[in-house]
Amino acid sequence: MAAPVIDTAPLGATAAGTGDVQSGAHLALTRIALIGNPNSGKTSLFNQLTGLNQKVGNFPGVTVDRKSGFAQLSPTQRAEIVDLPGTYSLYPKSLDEKVITDLLYDKEAKGYPDFVVVTVDASNLRRSLLLFSQLADLELPAVLALNMTDVAERRGVRIDIPALEQELGVPVIPMNARNGSGIAALKIVMAQRLAAPPVRFWEPTEELLPMVRQIRYYFNLHNDYLALHYAQQFRQIGFLSADDKAHIQELVQQYQFDATTQQAAETIGRYRRINEILLEAVTVVRTEKREPVSNRIDKVLTHRVGGYLIFLSILFLLFQAIFAWAQYPMDWIEQSIAALSATIQNNFDGPLVRLLTEGVLAGLGGVLIFIPQIALLFAFLAVLEETGYMARVTFLMDKLMRPFGLSGKSVVPLISGLACAVPAIMGARTIESWKDRMITIFVTPLMSCSARIPVYTVLVALVVPDRAVLGILNLRGVALMALYLLGFFTALASAWVLKTILKTRERSYFIMEFPVYKWPRWKNVGITIWQKVKAFVWQAGQVIVAISVVLWVLASYGPGNSQDLAEKQVRQQYTAQPAGPAAAELERSVAAARLESSYAGIFGRSIEPAIRPLGFDWKIGIALLTSFAAREVFVGTMSTIYSVGQDADLGTVQDKLRAERDEQGQPFFTPARAFSLLVFYVFAMQCMSTLAVTYRETKSWRWPLAQLLYMTGLAYAMALLVYQVLK
Template structure:
């Protein structure tokens, strides 16, 4: 285990709100990555840093927790790793970070770590907050009582990090700590038999295994059965044992606290927070301020992201041409430029919105305002099976579902988080806007009702409302059907207000961008390639026949090169595999009022909803780049059904199509990001199926009523 042969493995453990992520970010900077814990939907944040001149260390940032008794899937990971010496993440040393202004709760977790006999270091954080509260801590005395190294740090500014590294790099044999709680008297025989069975040396570990064996992945099934038997035979009341442990620990902790902590009556922060809360959680002003904040965030999300998105779009529309010039022409070059590069463009397109949204969310979290949002919204959201924290991701779904689904991380209860993820795609995102715009322009007259209400605007608002109501109704249904074993607790700290730590905000933005590009990006590029193949290939030599035909048709010979090319592209798309699929699904979509050309657009717009407009332009071979929607609109209006000769885009069809786009999960990026966030294909596929079915039924009803 000499540090020169392999890096020291360090685990970072602490309460929520203790400054754990800040410390992690200070230690590792951008030298961190996200991996998976095997078999669970929990992210594993690992970083590495230079410990001394000759050695490095890897550090694992565990989910924040109050004690080693987990109450969520995230927290189970901690005990799973710490109870299993064979785990690749089993640490050599543990840093426990504690909020000095609230030492009591931090010591509960620390005392459990000490009793597991891990070499522990206490990183005492937030001494500045403690000082303002007039709390004084006698650190040398605390060190004596606990028997471990203590380093005073400030995770906000980075002071004490150097000292922490020094302490960690030393091989110090007297840092095992002084045992706090003795588990043996509570169930002596049971613990001895478990120690023999596993085998274990540590009685406290046996005590934890006795209570938590059922979900520990490191315990094989046959041992689980034996432990179950042992527990039954010993007649030990496990819940009572747990309760006794907490009471005993807190009794000892209270003695420690009375020895080393002197409390004044500093109430500066609390007073300030209290006064601010009087406004921010007020029954009227609280909601008004929240709405104004949301309004500002969305304005920036729409407007601020528009310019960089345009840049990305322009860049990626020129890039294929440049590559075509460099590379020899051929099918591989086409695949690379029109399939892969276009897919990459689709991925990078989302970055501006992801970065902006996560900057805002990080700031709301850092300042403590997010806890207030939970507080004032929880009752309302709970009736829909959601959580107070669902509000921000749900509302940001209006900009784009992709970053919003990633933002559901802030919801700790799995069921509430899953429902939120499930309904976010029903919020009308900005990619639907071009689709809505062209269809509304096609069917709704540009008139004003009562002289001031714009009918087209009213329809647009109706579509947004429709999506929102569909989302809430879906949530109610899911609330009944999703069952979880996990018992959900709401319990959370209402922290005092703080100024945000900008380094954290920055790291959080980078982290989310990286996760999106590398995890969801892969799926998006893959689907993009598939869609490209479907739209650009046809069976046999259909394409060359089309080119010949068009060129040989005398009535086209007077047209210029560009228009002929447009005509050829249109014909090619119609005969491609996408066209064939479009034709073959026509019997299914005809009850909704769609023909096979709309069918092609439905398939290609799975890449992104706004592709609908582009596909329609190609199919109707709209010429001229200026006023494109205008001409497309005219062509669509003129379009007649091949068999009946009646107009295709009747109000019934247009409305049916709008409702279809309002509901259907026509977005591969959303699918990819749900896959990434739920760590499997089960939920994205259920969601795809449900939303497609709902879209179909709703469109059918609308078409039937209006026809």
Template sequence: MPDLTVALIGNPNSGKTTLFNLLTGLNQKTGNFPGVTVDKKTGTLKLPDGKRAELVDLPGTYSIYPKTLDEQIVQEVLLDEKHPQHPDVIVVVADASNLKRNLLLFTQIRDLNIPCLLVLNMIDVAEKRKLKIDLRSLSIDLGVKIIPTNSRSGDGISLLKQALTETIRVPKMPFYNVRELADQTIDDIRREFSLDNDYRAYQLAQQNLKLTYLGEEEHNKIEAIKNENGFYDVPTQSKETLERYALISDIIDRNLSEEDPSKRAINAKIDRVTTHPIFGYAIFLGLLLLIFQAIFAWSEAPMTLIEDSIAGFGDWVKGVLPEGIINDLLTDGIIAGLAGVLVFIPQIAILFGFIAIMEESGYMSRAVFLMDKLMRKFGLNGKSVVPLISGMACAIPAIMATRNIDGWKDRLITIFVTPFMSCSARLPVYTILIGLVVPNEPIWGFFNLQGLVLMGLYLLGFLAAILSAWVMGFIVKAKHRGYFVMELPSYKVPKWKNVGLTIYEKTGTFVLEAGKVIIAISIILWVMASYGFGDKFENAEENVKTQLGANYTEEEYDVALSAYKLEHSMAGSFGKFIEPTIEPLGYDWKIGIALITSFAAREVFVGTMSTIYSIGAEDDDEVTIRERLRQEINPKTGEPMYNKAVGFSLMVFYAFAMQCMSTLAIVYRETKGWKWPIIQTVYMSAVAYISAFIAYNIFS
């Protein structure tokens, strides 16, 4: 057990998460707060006196008054003294270059009488803007110890660690005397709930209906006290906020000098270009094109190395172990499935690396702001842009990010259309199919044709999302207009340690989470593809010999036997059962098996094809899955199975189909029922089928 629980709290874009990464490094883990689906990041920190502290990175918030589910978690943790993450000490992280806005949250937390420290982060940014802060005087006025830090360089971190080992005094006088707003109400709630703090009692009056840790009886008692004393929460909250800002302004005026206007104008000049109605979109599309080009150009060498290594390892295992079920299970089931996971690590890492750089540099906020103007024309709330862009990485956290959308109808529409955004799970499917049917050749001497097709698939998903949102706007009938408020942080050079941690964490999640599903499906598939029922499977050797006639080589016999067993196995029988429904799309029963297993997770497609074609291949065949697919022949036409028609049909199908059980589970959890997940699955499957049918006929 840790000796101390420390909570990191701050406004969004205050550098709080960067500070958390700097303090904990790789000693961190991600989970959920009890009872909710909000992400919880915790880490361990060894203090100079040898004690261990548990560091909790609470969601970013501008105030103790929550407007979203994530912000409500902050309130629950602070007000519920029995909460597992209720802190012994709070470290409030404030942007030193924007103190007036950041100090509102600090003064609210200070008045809860929980020991706290104030970290003025990004002190280097304040210095560059020629902001002069009198730290000693500011510390006296606020009644708290202040530690200046630069989380980018690590300056001040040792001072912060040392401060956590010392006794932190709680000021006797509140920053703001809330009694002037509701004297009698505070007294009654303090007496009823045995509280020793005015502001905590005042918060119960303000937020009791939002506090889930209070029971129905406690809610009723608070409501009765409020009614008896004529307490109205909205007017008093507004008055409190305004008067707190007045006090903060006086303190800022005494302790800070004015910012240099020329320095302040630099961000505005850059923003005039990055958010320009023409140049802004051109820059954004250019960055997307760069990402997709890099995914192919930079990943080819490491992917080839991984493919060759796994193929060599599989051959080694096959040669070392005696022939039999265990040998086949390891080489054709587990190792083949593992290849479908590990080979895409370079591409996943590149994608998440670019997203992290865009966030770290401050550009992602501009992209979101820019796209808001386009989104509104299709009936989406401005805040929907954040989940949609996040959906390029993964639909699960993207759907969870819709909690920041205030209106339920706007949030529902965003949840419904977000899975159309091409996530990283689709990337393995896209890349292997593009590699099969799109030539690796330059366009206009600079662009790679494969990269352009990949970008086109991402844009296709985006187009489907916004058109579906437009249609949903008529069905759900969201009458109110959404609003969009977003802070544009200062531009800065990305902190490469954070970029590296993001790549490590996201890639690790892909390998572990997707890997478990893919390998499990691969083993099940191997069993289904290796065993069957009925006389045809049991008498496979005799039937194959009869088909081949008198003249055949041992090699021809082995290939024919493997293909025959696969066709008449459990997997083959199931694939043939659904083949009539997918034949209009150009698919055979082998692709049908992959489509069904892909509903566990889209990226399982590659592992499934690896397993199927490993089983059907020769024992000494060392070619990779891409080569096996390229060599596959359509028995009806005698031509390659994976031609342009089938390849583009499959790409379009995977661009639209809802093939992710985890996403369905998240939609069920966020919408609190199966109605919308079922409608979503049926709608996306229909769009995928029709679109794939059109694509197949266009390219045939």
């Protein structure tokens, strides 16, 4: 077999070697693509090379789009690194895998790589080399990154690196992307000019050559195997024109080409050659005499009864933690914001001061107070992914999901929806079946995202006692989990309805590879928490501050002298200025009258008839509308509205809501109103961004508009039912 070919001239140097490599001024930027099986360590390697911190999860399907960053290979050489979605072969079964073929099949494409780094699992080399062999037959210059060598050693797998290099015809670099070992050696090889592998693993048969050669010459392709892929996948190749596809279609029909039979024959032939290579380069020196520990753990975690109980217990722990563990830091943040606002109001006066305290601080405080709960949620999710448990949950839930028109792969987007619906809907690209993918996209917004935590926790704390159940379970935590389960089971019921509506002959299947169990990388967990909290504060904070400022203006001013007239009318109801509590009551009445006469009040009163049957008033109506920008805006809006003209000593948003009174002077937020509002937010469409990403993924406005109408109607009906029953 030929040895790997490496041109020692640095990348970007001239052919004669006279390029300016000292300063690097004339060096061309190299583009390197990382490609490999799901969960083979691509994204970890990407982070090691670029210093960026992309999401790394110990389950397949984390990368659903290509990401890029830059790596310094040497003092004079820099490269763009592209992280591609994981795939088992170059025959895409899902939309995320199609990203790879659209890039690698068009040599003239803007992002076409100079060479590829193929990450393979050293403990499962046979499976990983299938993809490498296809890339080699496309004549792509490549280097093999032999990852997870520590796992292979523990399993008694010994790999003869020189022999493997000789058989494959490319450099092979043993490494561990988790701890960075082998990265320096990989960079040295990546800095060289790699040639296409001289080895061929499989060639089209003589019967295929007439068709293959016609496609090759028509499109000016550089080899026969690429032409064969055009014949196999021309319907899915995005850059081909309608005329191009029609030409290939004619050839396929003319030569009676059966793509499925051909792909099966090719795969068998490739594995035959891979087995020969492994016999030369791989030795197993020790076999497991006992059942692996991971299998014994899996028997417990994926048990048909016990597995579900364990998963529910983990969810219970999560929601208990969101209330119990986060309470102290939340109290500190809440008291700090309230104290700052009171200090400013007590020492300064004027419209700008009121704008700062009643608008900006009131709205921003509604975001900052929930940082501990958001951090805990993402910490739990990150640990579940890092350990490999999330993949087991996916397998476990497949049997539960399938009768409702979903598959096990739908679990990943649905669970991701607990964080945010936008990346969760994008994650549905890994689902091969069009029907399963559409159903998953449609019902994912019914999963309660992290932006709803502020709404849930404020309202639950108002009406649910803070006491233990059975001595260990916090009643508020139980209520919070019930809200999440309500959204989940409604998603299942909605999926079942869609299953009967959508008609397709396509059959779905579910294959999931279990990653090995690993201890969480606490650095990655910390990075995940930091990134998610930062995104929550920055993105939500911008929207909330902007809306809070606008709302403060609308709530502080009205048309003409309408507010002064309203105040005069209230004061005329009092024959004298009473002292003590009556004076405070007068001031509250005046503030309420001025607020109702403001622009915000006038607008709110106009929409109040539509929401009054739900128990909502005009103030809640304004919050419902503004929170369509982002769910967490609800708390900021309520805080701003109830801050205008109110006593600064009321402090926190919960205090303000608790102090609100109805026309009879009774507490406004009764259990009936609070639960009606909670149920409304469980079912209502999450935000504008969710609609936008649904349109992007479905390429049609029909789906996002159907989501909006269905979920708004469902939210209204359920909230109406709850209020009418409980009041």
